[in-house]
Amino acid sequence: MESIKNYFENIPGWHRSLILACGLMLFYLLEYIIPYITFSYKKLRHAGINIFFTVTTAIVNFALAFLIVWSCDFVTDKKFGLLNIAALPLWAFILFGLLLLDLISAWLIHYLQHKIKWMWKFHIIHHADTYVDATTANRHHPGESVFRLSFTVLAVFITGAPVWLVMIYQSLSALLAQFNHANITLPKRLDHILSWIIVSPNMHKVHHHYVQPYTDSNYANIFSIWDRIFGTFRMLGKDQLVYGIDTHMNPGEHSNVKKLLSIPFQPYRVPAGSKFQNNIKE
DSSP states (O other): OHHHHHHHHSOOHHHHHHHHHHHHHHHHHHHHHSBSSOOOSOHHHHHHHHHHHHHHHHHHHHHHHHHHHHHHHHHHHHTOSGGGSSOOOHHHHHHHHHHHHHIIIIIIHHHHHHHBHHHHHHHHHHHTOSSOOGGGGGOOOHHHHHHHHHHHHHHHHHHTOOHHHHHHHHHHHHHHHHHHHSOBOOOHHHHHHHTTTBOOHHHHHHHTBSSTTTTTSOOOSSBTHHHHHTTOOOOOOGGGOOBSOTTOOOHHHHTOHHHHHHGGGSOOOOOSOHHHHHHOBO
């Protein structure tokens, strides 16, 4: 554990990029070998759109990374946050820290984006993908990237996480996002077992079904426990899945970078799911 801490305390930026790139390449290749759904689409063209948003996410994160570093330095210096209330063994510090970071900077912000109208309009870009695969994991509007980074900073203040723990969390988060979005088939029993601990591919695919209430479920990124605790866990068979979001099923919109970027600034479209329509807030 100490060696892991030391590594992430001083991890070079290019190591983090390499982790992201290697994970993407691995799952992208596995999609050819063990596909979950056989798509008839231009895979490289689809990847190009999503990689564009991967680059914009990287730019936002790089530009605002100083906020995370500053907040980590602050809580470490002041011994501020839940993780600093009592002395914990290193393994427990890492485990509880990752759980709390995942709850606040992944589950909570994701949940809010589905419940607050103006935030949802930015999040639509992620859901508008009708061919969910490993590249979809990083398909986020630049505005959404700002939301997520802001909640990471919030999570640091609440937890008191040092920078090395945030680096572990962000690396795991990127890999798990690629894993649970990847268009790969796992043995059904294995996927079921995994879904009790982490977000498995079959579990997260339900979140990308095109209508509510399934779109409004399975918000977690790393640990599936949060959806089970808060009652947002759902499962759906592969034969029932339809990817996308019902308000933006036109390929001219969901497969065009310029139009995707403009979606948050367009008039709001009411989804077919009445539950979503009734619960969403301005």
